[in-house]
Amino acid sequence: MSAPRDRVDPAPRSGREPSERLDWRTRLIRAGAGAPGTFRSLAPPIHRGSTVLFENFASVADDWRPSSGYAYGLYGTPTTRELGARLADLEGARHTFVTPSGQAAIALVYLAYARSGAHVLLPQNAYGSGAELAQDLLSGLGIRVETYAAGIGAGIAAAIREDTALVWCESPGSVTMEIEDVPAIVRAAHARGVPVAIDNTYSAGVLFDAFAHGVDVSIQALTKFVGGHSDLLLGSVSVADAAGFERVGRAFAQLGLNASPDDCALALRGLQTLAVRLEALERNALEVARWLRARPEVEQVLHPALPECPGHEIWKRDFGGSSSVFSIVLRPEWSPERIARWLDALRLFGIGFSWGGTASLAMAYPRLTRLDGGRGPRLVRLNVGLEAPVDLLADLAQAFQAA
Numbered sequence: 282m283s284a285p286r287d288r289v290d291p292a293p294r295s296g297r298e299p300s301e302r303l304d305w306r307t308r309l310i311r312a313g314a315g316a317p318g319t320f321r322s323l324a325p326p327i328h329r330g331s332t333v334l335f336e337n338f339a340s341v342a343d344d345w346r347p348s349s350g351y352a353y354g355l356y357g358t359p360t361t362r363e364l365g366a367r368l369a370d371l372e373g374a375r376h377t378f379v380t381p382s383g384q385a386a387i388a389l390v391y392l393a394y395a396r397s398g399a400h401v402l403l404p405q406n407a408y409g410s411g412a413e414l415a416q417d418l419l420s421g422l423g424i425r426v427e428t429y430a431a432g433i434g435a436g437i438a439a440a441i442r443e444d445t446a447l448v449w450c451e452s453p454g455s456v457t458m459e460i461e462d463v464p465a466i467v468r469a470a471h472a473r474g475v476p477v478a479i480d481n482t483y484s485a486g487v488l489f490d491a492f493a494h495g496v497d498v499s500i501q502a503l504t505k506f507v508g509g510h511s512d513l514l515l516g517s518v519s520v521a522d523a524a525g526f527e528r529v530g531r532a533f534a535q536l537g538l539n540a541s542p543d544d545c546a547l548a549l550r551g552l553q554t555l556a557v558r559l560e561a562l563e564r565n566a567l568e569v570a571r572w573l574r575a576r577p578e579v580e581q582v583l584h585p586a587l588p589e590c591p592g593h594e595i596w597k598r599d600f601g602g603s604s605s606v607f608s609i610v611l612r613p614e615w616s617p618e619r620i621a622r623w624l625d626a627l628r629l630f631g632i633g634f635s636w637g638g639t640a641s642l643a644m645a646y647p648r649l650t651r652l653d654g655g656r657g658p659r660l661v662r663l664n665v666g667l668e669a670p671v672d673l674l675a676d677l678a679q680a681f682q683a684a
């Protein structure tokens with residue numbers, strides 16, 4: 282390979298050097314020219330980077346704590362920190378850690394709070410993959426996760442033991458949508474010195490004020506409402522105080538839970554439209570839920586804002602609104618095969634897991650056991666998107682007809 286120059290000056294340690302002094306191969310690595318430095322944009326910049334350059338050796342820091350600036354890309358870049366800081370501000374948290382997924386956020390909380398031999402309480406209707414983690418990997422580590430009924434409220438006191446390290450809440454619960462009495466659970470847990478964590482994904486961190494209700498740690502799958510467009514996976518762990526910050530921060534750094542700055546930038550964009558999307562999603566979901574409630578095929582609508590949803594009164598007391606996801610229970614004549622025909626006949630509702638995006642989705646759970654009276658296999662969960670409700674209702678109606 283021919284080189285434009287053969288004399289090579291020692292490579293500079295940092296900053297830009299006049300390019301004529303350097304070999305062309307060096308200039309590929311250490312740019313001598315580039316764009317002007319001043320650019321003011323409304324869009325937060327995307328910083329990619331593993332290595333952080335220090336001004337000099339005296340300023341070298343090897344610490345994950347954000348207070349000491351930047352040390353290594355794994356502990357945060359300006360983009361991941363921007364998202365964390367905005368979420369902490371929104372949720373009223375001491376600090377928010379951004380994780381590669383909602384599931385990673387759940388795992389991080391377990392590993393920060395529970396040691397071998399510890400006992401953890403988890404609602405029966407908790408997110409399935411989180412419950413699987415509890416039964417499999419955590420059980421292998423000697424962490425015993427016991428489930429409790431979503432309606433337990435202050436009754437959680439009887440389930441708390443000497444070795445209980447953490448109480449989880451999830452409200453509404455996954456799929457079956459029960460609202461928990463979080464303040465009552467917090468009071469009982471704190472009376473025994475036990476911290477409380479919540480999966481606050483349904484509320485996008487804003488419809489239920491976890492920290493005002495005394496919760497110590499609040500996680501979100503940012504994958505859902507904050508991302509908002511079904512094109513990223515991301516999670517967050519927000520902590521109420523300095524003790525939570527140390528505990529979660531150490532585990533966060535040691536586990537190497539890096540979130541992509543590109544995904545964080547998408548989430549930062551998602552935050553800007555979160556309020557208008559949540560309002561529109563709530564309106565659309567309520568219109569569909571009320572329509573389904575009047576349908577002869579439907580036995581029950583499990584939507585937190587409707588009175589027949591378990592815990593509806595608590596929702597009215599504690600929540601600032603409802604969001605896009607709810608479930609229905611079809612009447613006894615709806616076998617799993619007939620429900621499958623109904624789902625297959627839907628044209629606008631996609632058959633898919635997840636929720637919180639712009640598109641409407643439906644999913645059935647033929648093996649669901651936790652609904653009373655063996656009604657689980659007749660439950661269908663819907664995520665209502667931003668399509669025109671009139672089209673969604675027509676789609677549901679034509680599919681009922683076809684099935």
Ligand SMILES: Cc1ncc(COP(=O)(O)O)c(C=O)c1O
Pocket residue numbers: 382383384385408455480482483501502503504514515516635
């Ligand atoms: C309530 C809840 N929490 C957490 C998660 C996990 O999020 P992610 O898909 O980002 O891992 C999900 C995903 O469906 C969820 O529904």
